[in-house]
Amino acid sequence: MSSNNDIWERLLKSAKNQNILGIIGAGVGIIGLALALSQYIRAQPPAPTPQEPIQEQPPTTPVEEPIQPPTPTPTPTAPLSATLSVDRTSITVGQSVTFTIRVSGGVPPYTAELFDQYATFWRSPSGFAESTTATIKVGYPGEFRVVARVKDSRGNTVNSNTIIVKATQSTTPTPTPTPTTPLSAQLRMDKTTAVVGEPIRWYVTITGGVGPYTVKLVNSNTKEIYATMKVQ
Secondary structure (H helix, E strand, O other), X not given: OOOHHHHHHHHHHHHHHHHHHHHHHHHHHHHHHHHHHHHHHHHOOOOOOOOOOOXXXXXXXXXXXXXXXXXXXXXXXXXXXXXXEEXXXXXXXXXXXXXXXXEEOOOOOEEEEEEOOOOEEEEOOOOEOOEEEEEEEOOOOEEXXXXXXXXXXXXXXXXXXXXXXXXXXXXXXXXXXXXXOOOEEEEEEOOOXXXXXXXXXXXXXXXXXXXXEEEEEEOOOOOOEEEEEEEO
């Protein structure tokens, strides 16, 4: 039979084992509680985020767009056209001819110029609506092929028809005018005596005949010419 001391030691060992098991059980229980609490928290829906209070906007008045007038359709214009004419096509040098330029179509006012095979010799001084004229004096002989160039207000240009003007040199000699009265001349001096080196003024009065005149002062004895002058 076991002694009382052995029994007592067994009881103490048993009690210690039960305490350890109790501690372990308690720990396991705490861990399980924590896991259950964690799953509970995860299962809960998130707390709603606080929203800003909605402020009511005042009603806006609609803005009416201005009504634009329709763009006018440009009126088509007739093609620019020019016609050149002249009062005569055969003249003598020194005479004048008058050119007439008539324009249609395009957009007035117009400007024009006249040119021949040599150069431009006339330009309109200002704009015109339908027609314009140019009077030209011909200063030398020849055959001139004249054309008018017209420009409208939009910058369009057109050339007219060609006019040929012939200028010839006059062959009729200029007649010598007939004297109306006989030619006469009077000579006078400001003094009749003078010392050597002193100037003398001579005055000649001419009447009749046909000017201009040529006057010569001649020594009547030696025929020496002292002076020659032209008098109108």
